[in-house]
Amino acid sequence: MSTEPRVLAGRYRVDELIGHGGMAKVYRGYDLTLGRAVAVKILDPDLARDTAFRNRFRLEAQAASRMAHPSIVRVFDAGDPSSNDPSSDDPPYIVMELISGTLLKDIIAQGPVPVDDAVRYVDGILEALDYSHRAGVVHRDIKPGNVMVTEKGQVKVMDFGIARAVSDSSSTVAETTQIIGTAAYFSPEQAKGEPVDARADLYSTGVVLYELLTGRQPFRGESPVAVAYQHVSETPVPPTEVNEDAPGALDPIVLRALAKDPYQRFPDAAHFRSALDSALTGAAPTRKQVGALTSELYGPSPRQAQETARSLRQLSTDTTMARTQSGPPVAWIWAGVALLAVLLASVLFWVVTISMRPSEVPSSSRVVPDLVNVSSERAQDDLAKLDLTSTIVIESSSEIAEGNVIRTDPEAGVAVEERTAVTLYVSSGEDVVVVPQLEGMALTDAKKALLDAGLQLGTVVQRNDKATKADTVMTASQAADAEVPPGTVVDLVVASGKVTLTDLTGWTVDAASTNLTDLGLTPTPVEAADCPATKPATVHSMSVAPGDVPIGSPVELRFCTGP
Structure with missing residues (x-):
């Protein structure tokens, strides 16, 4: 027994399931209005019961929809049925670009990734982050499961914006992990529950680069909390010590990206990309140089020791993790020992530093x-x-x-x-561009005007209009002279150069002629002597079938004149 396909907002048909995660399911869909295949992400019903979460989900989806970049999966639309019908239990949904390709996590699972491919994948992620960070959007959940590599090898980053809703709705590491699915790519500040900025995305990208080079993540443990603790306090092993085939020139890049202190990481995605490019063409650092960099980035200090202790207390008070043994977990006993070792090393380092400090510090x-x-x-x-x-x-x-x-x-x-x-x-404020006057322009001229203004052409919809020449812009989704961010997508409605001809059979010749003239078509009455005449004369047949026809087309109206 067949069932009617589900249709959202009277427009988006929901077809088969193609993927799912901790917070939503993704279906193949079809936009019935524009006639194109799409991907439809529907929020998990349990999360959808939280009104605050629904609102954040909707607002962040709208923010993501304003980003148009080749390395970012486009968000076309978003909806929340409860906004129009408060009694509706239907969860919110997001309509996205349908991508054909392979998830980066599946590529990693297949075995070692060539260095050139690894760098290319990370460069694509950073290109997307560079754009999103300049647009004021922090991803917060960069991981191989959110990166798609298309059949042509292009990198596409997914789930922009919605990770922010997860972050805002989750108070503990365990709760956040339950939704996102893994703590392996958390930045230290995320693990500690602190506010995050764009540098958290760079840390997560560094974890992805590490995994591509070595085949494993830098920190692993029996539970998400144990992994989060390592992100906060442990020093990562350089990739070349895990995989000797990894290029040594990338060790400093990875160590810099994984710095515990956000201020010691790359300041932005552009600097991270530039460092990658330079590393591939430069000489590999010596073991001594890598050791010095490790000491600089991960060396103990009294402040770091205090933060580590505070983070450990915060993580250890997380009561949402299921206990698997009656006594204190062995992992936490070793964690306590490690903490004491860090504290002792920090105090020793501080004492030695004080003893070596000059008696007088220059006042300058x-x-x-x-x-x-x-x-x-x-x-x-x-x-x-x-x-x-x-x-x-x-x-x-x-x-x-x-x-x-x-x-x-x-x-x-x-x-x-x-x-x-x-x-x-x-x-100087947000960078904006002015939308040019597009209405009345030819489509080719409008495309050039958008390109010159730094805007992007979106959907072009054809509309019949007898008074407008074919391929002339009738309306635009952005008003002329409006100030919008660079790269904004502008949809156009253009004249098709056609009109819709109806079936005039049975009409009087005079009425049919008037109808054709009103449509911008040319009526031509033609006598047909092979059928009996009628009074008044009525149309027996037409030379053009009903449907869309070019403006100005001649249409013969055949009427009977026989005995």
Whole structure:
């Protein structure tokens, strides 16, 4: 017995299941309005019962839909049936671009990945992150299961935005893990439940790069909490010590990406990509150089030891993890021993550092203050009070208000000499472009105008209109002179150059002629002597079949004149 296919919003037909995760199921679908195949992601019904989660899911899906980039899976639409019908139990859904390819996690599962392919995959992820971070969107769940490699080898990153809803709705590592599915790619700040920014995505990308080079993740454990603890406190082994075939030039890249302190990682995705490119063409570092970098990034300090202890207490109080033995878990006993070892090493390192410090610290030393999101005027004043000079560089930013500092060079916390010049990168506000006047333009001219303006052509829909020449733009989804972010997708409605001809058989010749003239067609009455005449004369047949026909087409109206 066949069942009617499920249709969402009267438009999206839901077909067979093609994938599922911890928070949603993905179905192959079909857009009945635009006539194209799509992927439909439907939120898990249990999560959909949380009204706050539904709202975050909807808002983040809308944010993701505004991103248009070749390395990001497009989000076409999103809906929440409860917004129109509060009594509806149907969960929210997201309509996405349907991609044909292979998940990166399945590629990794097949065996070792060639270095060139590994770097290409990570470069594609970073390209997508560079775009999304500049758009103000942090992914929060970068992992091989959210990366698709198409049949042509292009990288596509999925699930932008919805991971933020997971992060906002989950208070513990275990709860977040239950939804996302794994803690193996968490950044330390995510594991500690702290606020995260774009550098958390770079850490997760570093874990993916590590796995591509070695065939395993840098940190593994019997439970998500044990893995999260390692992300917070353990030093990763360089990839070449796990896989001797991995290029040594990538060891510093991976170690930098996996730094516990976000400020010691790459400042953004563009710098990460640049370092990858340079590493492939440069010489491999010596073991001593790698060791020095490891000490710099992961060496103990009193502050780090305090943070480790606090993180361990936070993780150990997570009561959502199921106990598997009656007494204290063996893993936590060893974790306590490891913590004590870290604390002792930290105290020893601090004592040795104090003993080696010169008796007099030069008074000319200054520490660059944290000036992010501070007005440029106040930032200059604060630097002047420290006897530091400043220079200003203007950059666009979607996250920092106009006139405020985006970042500094050197960064906050760096010790410098007095009169050192500190570069202040000041926000000019979000970068926008102006939508050109498109209505009335030929389609080819409209495409060029969009390209010149830094915008992207979206869906082109044909519409019949007797008064408009074929391929002339009738309407656009963005109003002329509107200010929008670069890369915004603009949908167009263009004239088809056709009109719809109805069946005029049985009409009087005069009425049929008037109808054709109103449609912009040319009526031509033709006598047919092989059938009996009628009064008044009525159309016996037409030379053109009913349907869409070009404007101005001649149409013969045959009427009977026989005895």
